[in-house]
Amino acid sequence: MRFTTAAIALIAFIVIFSIFVANVANLVGIDSKISKRLDAAYTRGQQRLQQQQQSEEDGEPFRLDDSPRHLMWFLQISDIHISLYLDPTRIPHLIDFCNRTVDIIRPSVVLASGDLTDAKTSNFLGSQQHEQEWRWYREVLRETNVLNKTTWLDIRGNHDNFNVPALQAKQDLFTNYSVQGKIHPRSYLHQEVTKDGDRYSFIAVDACLDPGPKRPFNFVGMLSMNETQHIINLAEQSRAMNTNYTVWFGHYPTSCILTPGLGTSGIRNLIGKYQEGYAYLCGHFHKLGGAVPQMYTMQNEGFLELELGDWMKNRMYRLAAFDHGQFSFVDLQHNQWPVVLVTNPKNALFNIPGKEDPHAQLDSSHIRLLAFSPAKISECQVKVDREEWVDCRRVSNELFVVRW
Incomplete structure (x- = not known):
């Protein structure tokens, strides 16, 4: 117990110190060129939003009913830490995730938000990039054929960058072994366009x-x-591609990213200037050793920041969805079945004012939920407060609805 308490205290100290350093560094000031770009982007975004709202008023109502249209879902996994020295079950469990979980849920996209490998020395005190860890990561993705089932968007974490003197250096194994590294060694943009014409950007x-x-x-x-x-x-490119919804993701939480030139709000200031941005998804903190299992917040800049627990020890992953412009999510442990995500009504704690239609849930005609299971789903029921259980109707393989 002493060791556990000491470990949590050390992690908490590192996190608090990191946040302090990041915020002090951000006090240096705001670069005038960046500030002007972001202010102009915000103004254009406001005009764009007004045009969209006018178009929606003039067109067909965007109603949450029993239609399977305007629905998209994706997965996130973070802090995998494939290791040469620790916990050999991480790899077979990741194989099962890429095989069974992805096969059952059929996400449009999987976000792998950093710390793909562990990069520790054999005594666990130092750090070193191990090519074998990267080979295992690549082999899992290839052998499970997951890249032909979904779009895999991976990005570096701090462990993937240990002892890397520069991009393209021999120690920069992310470039050679990851899915996105060869084309996108750093930040990048991906857009998904659904059959309904909805455009989703992932930055x-x-x-x-x-x-x-x-x-x-x-x-x-x-x-x-x-x-x-x-x-x-990238954000401007996404906007030029007429994106409807943007999900930002990275490894580090915004609180510990130094951003010279962006002022005290840092990267949050940038994300908040683009009104189509709904959420920033990240990892890195590993639930603070279990002390904070749900690290979620609504930032003052108007978007959700959602840290996902680690795969390394806790085998966590996230299912998120956009349903008629409403963003919802649920964090799950691997092999926790059935998987259920209620998209309407969504959890009121995670409503996003100014982006989601405040009347959409109130005026909706149906409860809507996504359900997935390795076994056949023969029955689905819902209960609201003290009312009776009622049967849901299956609209598609994954979508169940019931009038309310």
């Missing part, structure tokens, strides 16, 4: 230090001025 934010120091000196991330400008370019 990956790589805040890894350059060069990547040894363990434990890169617990904090940083965006250089050039990388910040690149990320703004």
Whole structure:
């Protein structure tokens, strides 16, 4: 118990110190060029939003009824930590995730938000990039054929950047062994367009230090001025592609990303300027050793920030969905079945004012939920408060509805 308490105290100290350092660094000031770009982006976004609202008023009502349209879901996995020395079950469990979980849930996208490998030395005190760990990561994705089932969007975490002197250096194994690394060694944009014409953008934010120091000196991330400008370019590109909804994701929580030039709000200031951004999804903190199992917040800039627990020890993953413009999610442990995500009505704690239609749930005609199971789902029922259980009707393989 003493060891556990000491470990949690140490982790808490590192996190608090990292947040302090990041916020002090961000006090340096705001770069005028970046500030003007973001202010202009916000103004254009407001005009765009007004046009969309007017178009919706003039067109067919966007109602949450029993239709399977305007529905998209995806998965997130973080802090996998494939290790040469620890816990050999991480790999077979990841294989099962790529095989069974992905096969059953059939996500449009899987976000792998960093710390793909462990990169520790044999005595667990130092750090080193091990090519074998990266080979195992690549082999899992290839052998499970997961890349032909979904779009796998991976990004670096601090462990993937231990002892990496520069991009394209021989120690930079992410570039050679990851899915996205060869084309996108750092931050990048991916867009999904559904058969209903809805456009979903995923913007990956790589805040890894350059060069990547040894363990434990890169617990904090940083965006250089050039990388910040690149990320703004990605957001502008996404907007030019007429995206409806944007999900930002990265390894580091925004609280421990140094962002010179963006002021005290840091990267949150950037994300908040793009009104189509609904959430920032991340990992890194590993539930603070179990002390904070649900690290969720609504940032003042108007988007959700949702840290996902680790795969390394807790085998966590996330199912998230957009249903007629409403964003919802549930965090799950691997092999926890059945998987259920209620998309309407969504959890009121995670309503996103100014982005989600405040009348959509109130005016909706049906309760809507996604349900997945390795066994055939023969019956689905819901109960509201003290009312009786009622049967849901299956609209598609995954969507169940009932009038309310």
